[in-house]
Amino acid sequence: MSTYSRRRFVQMGSLASASFFVPKFLKAFERKAIAENKILVVLQLSGGNDGLNTVIPYNNDIYYASRPVLGIKKNDVLQMDDEQGLHPALKGLKALYDNGEMALLNGVGYPNPNRSHFRSMDIWQSASDSETVINTGWIGRYLDAQCLHADKPTLTMEIDDTLSLALKGKNNTGIAVNKPKQFYGDSHDSYFKAILQKHPVNDEHLNVDYLYKTLAESMSSADYIYQQSKIYKSNVSYPNTNIGKDLKTIAELINSHIDTKIYYVSLSGFDTHVNQHPQQQRLFTDMSDSINAFVKDLKSSNRFKDVMLMTFSEFGRRVGQNASGGTDHGTANCMFLVSGVLKKQGILNAAPDLTDLDQGDLKYQVDFKDVYATMLHNWLKTDDANILNRKNNYLNFI
């Protein structure tokens, strides 16, 4: 008899029916409709996606010479212009491109690139430069800037069980939700409710009150998200994969007019040192079909005009293939932007210059922080310099 079920007792307990009370310092979270409700969806491709086999310079001899086995044949490429085309598995993205709903940024990166997964991911998520370590994420700092009193805990949301650095601010953190129903169930434990209710209100600066505040926020958010998630059920069929389900969850939340402005979601498996072809084929099919379903869903509810989806990966891969049918860690990479209201569509800048390499790696043309700045300033209408702590150049796709 070393274990027992607390839940079983709780069902019989008198407190199970106690009403849910939020301490005074929390108030009820006010859920006002946001006037201009533009939404950003960030799709992280974890592992370092091979950009040169994503957007293929199909008329470039250096490309084929560097990749005698891995190079994608000209006839298989989904051609965009007479220089570049998409990987054959990216049919969904190609359709968006043809509709003027997709834009491509080539050669996105940062100075002194780091080829370690975890460090480079840190740099992208914290929006730091290569030499500085910052313990907050760029979306977390956006949250800090938006809500001084944590009045909108669901403003930024990651679709996952755990929260990425990107969504951690100094004073506020985003919320991680994998499945709204499960999150609701886990947080609405009647014992948790009861201790929250009994907690005496004290000085907010003490850690114990910080913890209670976080607990109250989680429960309130879980409740809100779960209730909202029931409002709209998608009719569109998505791939039965993690990313398919995640994007479906996001579409349903967007269509139920929840107050979330930034969604964060990731797809992993892009670290293709070995046998790259079948892996990229599978991942791209999954990604492209999921994004396509997502767009269809948003169009059906007339919300595509309010949504911008952006993809990134912590680095691209080396120009030359390796000896194992794969590619090793590289530097600059492409990013896709998907939206119904792109000011500039299609290919936004020149293809990577394969004649001008840095020790076999691409040189970056666009600093990723300028892409973030454009999203923050032109799309989310906020003070990007403050969040990114630098003076930025805006790009012209919004």
Add this chain to the structure above:
Amino acid sequence: MGISNEKLQHLSWRAGFGQLTSAKEPDLQKLVRNLIRHNHTKPDAISTQESVELVQNNYTYSQIKADASLRKLIAQKNRDGIKNLNILWLKEMFTTNRPLREKMSLFWHGHFACRVQNVSHQEKLLQIIRENALGNFGDLLTAVSKSASMLAFLNNQQNKKQHANENFGREVMELFTMGRGNYTEKDVKEGSRAFTGWAFNKEGDFVFRQNVHDDGQKTFLGKTGNFDGDDILKILLEHKATAHHITEKIYRFVVNDTPDEQLIADLAEKFYHSNYHIGNLLETIFTADWFYDKKNIGARIKSPVELIVGMERKVPATFANDNALLLFQRTLGQVLFYPPNVAGWPGGKDWIDSSTLLYRMRLPQIVYASEEFNIRPKPMPEEMDNSYTSSNIHDDLQKKEFMNRAYKNKVKVTANWDAFLDKFTAISSEALPKAVADDLLVNLPQIVNTSLLEKYAVAYNHPTEIKKMAVNLMSTPEYQLC
């Protein structure tokens, strides 16, 4: 007269993981002195099967270079080895009767953050830290700086006279010693020149490579000479900024997240004049009246490792598969040997977000009440690398399926409640909430709504009542604090 329970609890958490085995000593000065002196014997090294095998096999560079499958095997051994090293060290924390040593080792493990995929190197670094955790900071700094792990992690193998790499030199100053704002970029350059030639051999032992060392004159923090790496460390230790930086960090770890400038300045001065004796610094702190001020008690948020170890030391649990311990660390955001970056874990409120707080509060139920574990942490970057984990797509899919299964299962665990129950069997149900809370929580004034605890612990027999009470108390925000 003895030491009050509140003081003892406080000390036991700051000098360990919440359970002092030597707490019977009635005199505080003596108790603290014993805690520190205890650690004068060298700890036995923690060693994994994997590193033993790798050392025995002693593959040559040319063997490794020529054979891709051998490389894969070695990489796998290293990864498994580091996982086992993680678990072995964690278990040492569970059971050690030298908790202060492991506690301070955990501190230095974060201070000298290092993430490399070589189990033998990591074992050596851990041992350096455990041997010097309460000794002389200069010795610790030198040994860590000469460890293969750190030299590799901070790229000093690439720091050569002809082509400098300043990563190591910079971090030694910024993170290990003085902290930012006390030196110039020029100092980083000059210091890095002095570290050229600091390297390690195949066995992971330090070597000085004269042929790549820059033996010219350097001007570093106002001094000029033909400095080598040892000289640079010596100069850094001569600067009081180093004593201040280290003292402040220790203060934040054992006293309070919010620094008290005056106290830290005084402590740093003493630390400096004791020639950086860590044990002495801790003795001063743990015997000071201000250390036991109300504002310091229960002021810290436990790190995930402290939380897990604290639970284990109260109610030991044995897992059918020790990977559960890794899963908990990953879900809560602190995996030993996998610091997030060179600066280590930021700690404090950074441990807490909506999800980690809920997992923390559910953890006691998962471990002691077989609640389902339905959380899947993100893969670690090292695991993404498919050149090591899978040779083809099928392996990859299989691995994913395995992960799915593992995470949806209940964690198979046997808890040993005997010692815990013994403390409370003689206590009546009415007195139980207060007694169990006294034992589990350090910050009593905040908590304990006894009627609530009673309601949620109603049971048909006394032992079950005690268990429920304990698990419910561990599932509170207050229990996250120490």
